[in-house]
Amino acid sequence: MTEISVSQAISASPGHVWSLISDVTRMGEWSPETTSCAWTKGATGPATGAKFAGNNENGKKKWSTVCTVSACEPGRSFVFDVNVGPIKVARWSYAIEAGDGDACTITETWTDRRGWLVTKMGKPLSGVDDRSEHNRAGMVTTLANLASAAEQS
Numbered sequence: 001m002t003e004i005s006v007s008q009a010i011s012a013s014p015g016h017v018w019s020l021i022s023d024v025t026r027m028g029e030w031s032p033e034t035t036s037c038a039w040t041k042g043a044t045g046p047a048t049g050a051k052f053a054g055n056n057e058n059g060k061k062k063w064s065t066v067c068t069v070s071a072c073e074p075g076r077s078f079v080f081d082v083n084v085g086p087i088k089v090a091r092w093s094y095a096i097e098a099g100d101g102d103a104c105t106i107t108e109t110w111t112d113r114r115g116w117l118v119t120k121m122g123k124p125l126s127g128v129d130d131r132s133e134h135n136r137a138g139m140v141t142t143l144a145n146l147a148s149a150a151e152q153s
Contacts (some may be wrong), residue, residue, distance in 0.1 A: 002112040004136050007105055008143035012150035014096045014104040015075040021094045021106065022046035022078040024054075030145040032138050033058055036130075037067070048072045054082065054148055063087065081113070088113040108143055110135045 010017055020026065023046070024037040026048070036055045043050035046069060054065040063084070079093040091111040096104050105112035112132070 002132055004132055005107050005109040005142060006136060006137070006139040008147050009099065009104050009105050009151050010147040012147075012153075013075075013102050014098050016038060016153070017096055017104055017106055017146070017150050018075045018078065020146060020153075021096075022072065022074075024052045024080075029094065029149065030142045031044075032141045034098070040066075046072050046078060052080075069097040090114070106143060106146070108139045110139065 015112045016098075023029075023057045024039070027034045028036045033056050034054055037052050037101050039045065039050065039052045041051045043052065048069055048071060050069045050072075052067050054067065056063050065084055067080045067082050069078070069080045071077050075096060077093065077095050079091065081091050082089040083117070090113050091109075093111075094107045095107045095109070098104050098106075
C-alpha cells in the first residue's frame with residue numbers, strides 16, 4: 001500500500017486551518033484535481049461517519065467519488081475514505097500540529113487503497129499514469145493554496 005505525505009507551515013491557528021480543510025465544500029478552491037464536494041445523506045458538516053460526494057477532473061477526464069469521514073478532531077485532524085461504488089480508492093488525512101504563536105504545520109497524507117485492477121485502470125479512468133507522483137504534486141499545490149487562504153482570512 002502506497003502512502004505519501006506532504007507538509008506545509010501556515011501562519012494561522014490550528015483551529016482556523018482545520019475549519020478550512022474540513023469544509024469540504026471549499027476543497028475545489030485548494031485542490032488542482034477536485035472541482036467540488038457536497039455533503040450528502042443528511043450531513044451538513046464535518047463529523048465522523050458523515051458522507052460527501054466529490055467531483056474530480058483531470059484534463060478531459062471527469063469522475064465522482066463517495067467519501068466518508070473516518071476521523072474528525074477539531075484543530076487536530078480530518079480524515080476521509082474515498083470509494084467509487086463498492087471499490088476502496090484512497091484515504092486522505094490532514095494532521096495539524098500547533099506551532100509557536102498563531103501558527104501550525106499541516107500534513108496531508110494520501111494512502112492508496114486501490115487493488116491491482118483499479119490501479120491498472122488508473123490512466124484510462126483518470127488520465128493519470130503515475131498516481132503517486134501526480135498526487136504528490138497536487139498535494140503541494142493544495143497545501144500552498146490552503147496556506148494562502150488561511151493566512152489572508
